[in-house]
Amino acid sequence: MTLPAFSHGQDPEIAVIAQTPHNLEAEQALLGALLFDNGAYERLGDHLQSGHFYEPFHQRLFQAIEEHIRKGLLAEPIVLMERFKRDPAFEELGGLRYLADLMNRAPPAAHAADYGRVVYDLALRRDLIRIGGDIAKGAMDDAEREARDQIEVAEQQLYELAEHGAASSNGFVTFADALAGAVQMTAEAFERDGGLAGVSTGLIDLDRKLGGLHPSDLIILAGRPSMGKTALATNIAFNVARNYAWEPQPDGSRKTVRGGVVAFYSLEMSAEQLAMRLLADASGVSSDRLRKGEIDASEFGRVRDAAMEIQESQLYIDDTGGLSIAKLAARARRLKRQVGLDVLIVDYLQLVTASENKQSQGRVQEVSEITMGLKALAKELSVPIIALSQLSRQVEQREDKRPQLSDLRESGSIEQDADVVMFVYRESYYKGRAEPREGTPEHLTWQEEMDQLKHLAEVIIGKQRHGPIGTVKLSFNEDTTRFGNLARDQRYEGYN
Numbered sequence: 115m116t117l118p119a120f121s122h123g124q125d126p127e128i129a130v131i132a133q134t135p136h137n138l139e140a141e142q143a144l145l146g147a148l149l150f151d152n153g154a155y156e157r158l159g160d161h162l163q164s165g166h167f168y169e170p171f172h173q174r175l176f177q178a179i180e181e182h183i184r185k186g187l188l189a190e191p192i193v194l195m196e197r198f199k200r201d202p203a204f205e206e207l208g209g210l211r212y213l214a215d216l217m218n219r220a221p222p223a224a225h226a227a228d229y230g231r232v233v234y235d236l237a238l239r240r241d242l243i244r245i246g247g248d249i250a251k252g253a254m255d256d257a258e259r260e261a262r263d264q265i266e267v268a269e270q271q272l273y274e275l276a277e278h279g280a281a282s283s284n285g286f287v288t289f290a291d292a293l294a295g296a297v298q299m300t301a302e303a304f305e306r307d308g309g310l311a312g313v314s315t316g317l318i319d320l321d322r323k324l325g326g327l328h329p330s331d332l333i334i335l336a337g338r339p340s341m342g343k344t345a346l347a348t349n350i351a352f353n354v355a356r357n358y359a360w361e362p363q364p365d366g367s368r369k370t371v372r373g374g375v376v377a378f379y380s381l382e383m384s385a386e387q388l389a390m391r392l393l394a395d396a397s398g399v400s401s402d403r404l405r406k407g408e409i410d411a412s413e414f415g416r417v418r419d420a421a422m423e424i425q426e427s428q429l430y431i432d433d434t435g436g437l438s439i440a441k442l443a444a445r446a447r448r449l450k451r452q453v454g455l456d457v458l459i460v461d462y463l464q465l466v467t468a469s470e471n472k473q474s475q476g477r478v479q480e481v482s483e484i485t486m487g488l489k490a491l492a493k494e495l496s497v498p499i500i501a502l503s504q505l506s507r508q509v510e511q512r513e514d515k516r517p518q519l520s521d522l523r524e525s526g527s528i529e530q531d532a533d534v535v536m537f538v539y540r541e542s543y544y545k546g547r548a549e550p551r552e553g554t555p556e557h558l559t560w561q562e563e564m565d566q567l568k569h570l571a572e573v574i575i576g577k578q579r580h581g582p583i584g585t586v587k588l589s590f591n592e593d594t595t596r597f598g599n600l601a602r603d604q605r606y607e608g609y610n
Contacts, residue, residue, distance in 0.1 A: 135239040136168035137232055144229035145172060146220030148179050149190055149213065154223035155183045158230045166237035171203040191217060238275060245271050266440045273447040312498065313374050313457055316353025318599045319586045323575060324534065327457060327498035332489040334528055336503040336517065337538035342571060343502045345595035346538055347459050351376045352392050354457050355429035374456025375428040377449055379442060381465035385431040391595055396420035400593040438467045439487040446495060455497055460488065462502035482527035489531045503528060515544050519576045535577040540590060542567040571597060
């Protein structure tokens with residue numbers, strides 16, 4: 115019997131139906147192999163999904179086979195027939211006889227992976243044709259949108275296609291698939307040292323509070339000037355990048371097992387200035403003295419050794435000023451495609467620019483577009499994004515200078531879009547500016563307090579969508595601008 119050539123599943127949106135790349139025989143061969151030997155499913159790569167089949171009934175059939183096999187159930191014609199009794203396409207194709215013919219004419223299970231690759235490749239070609247048509251149509255008809263904006267949209271679609279095997283795959287996900295992803299995250303956290311579900315910041319107490327940096331999260335790190343926002347972000351970036359380790363996957367890709375590849379958008383400082391901070395951190399030599407060259411031979415040796423040690427860290431710095439949210443996203447996609455990406459840091463949010471129409475609507479609308487864009491990018495790339503933010507001056511008007519959510523500039527959109535909002539606070543900064551006159555009893559008391567506070571810092575978690583809020587105590591070295599884990603001894607007992 116010759117298996118039927120289908121016509122009812124053709125896509126009306128594609129102009130030249132007959133020329134749309136597809137191979138129904140390859141789809142039938144793959145489905146037949148799976149029905150004949152459910153073990154052939156293990157030979158298929160994880161990239162193949164039901165949506166990659168051209169014939170709609172084949173999509174539903176593959177999904178049914180997949181669900182049965184994952185549950186440990188038998189997937190064969192008689193069992194599956196019950197599922198498709200009310201499916202018009204199933205009856206049109208011949209019902210149970212069609213499934214039986216697929217199984218009877220099945221190729222050896224060893225060839226299933228080859229047919230799977232054919233189905234997957236043709237699906238990508240169909241998406242390429244669709245994207246190409248959208249690009250051409252947009253370039254011809256959409257005169258209001260600038261060409262650069264159209265390029266950004268096209269690049270995003272192509273990134274989705276290259277990374278996930280489907281362009282702009284924003285459709286529904288079954289609860290079973292979502293549940294499988296949640297279980298996998300839990301299993302990875304269980305197997306990982308320290309039990310973190312996300313990427314470790316290198317700061318033990320902060321990791322305990324956050325559970326690490328989670329993919330798809332937008333984390334706002336805010337503070338007044340000179341509190342140490344950039345220093346903390348740099349420390350986290352360095353800890354993640356220098357601990358990067360990966361293992362190869364069967365498809366040739368890399369899976370990060372520790373640390374990660376970090377992209378750092380330094381919109382305020384140059385790449386060299388940022389590197390100077392990291393060098394001071396790694397060598398233990400004051401960044402101020404490094405900048406002025408006031409170091410001796412032994413310190414220069416430590417700097418040289420530290421530079422050799424950290425130069426291979428997977429940290430990528432972009433110090434382009436006034437970067438737009440669209441360009442920032444495009445560069446992040448490109449980096450992930452080329453070398454990988456596990457954490458993205460933006461220093462700082464208020465220096466990112468929005469589209470021209472949002473700029474004309476006011477600062478609140480502009481910041482809203484930026485925060486929404488960063489959150490969307492975090493989900494698209496499945497990486498945590500840490501965005502630094504300035505605080506308003508109203509902090510300085512209060513007696514208690516500890517920041518709170520209402521102190522965020524344009525706080526509505528930032529607070530709404532963020533998964534986590536953290537504030538950096540150093541009491542010594544304010545205490546140091548209230549020094550009494552030397553020689554007075556007040557000055558002695560002030561000096562004692564400064565000695566206790568000088569090397570302490572707080573990270574106040576004001577919002578956390580998936581966990582508790584609270585305060586984390588950290589150590590801080592002003593010379594090297596380095597945050598660290600707080601020593602737990604009698605001296606710091608009150609800060610545990």
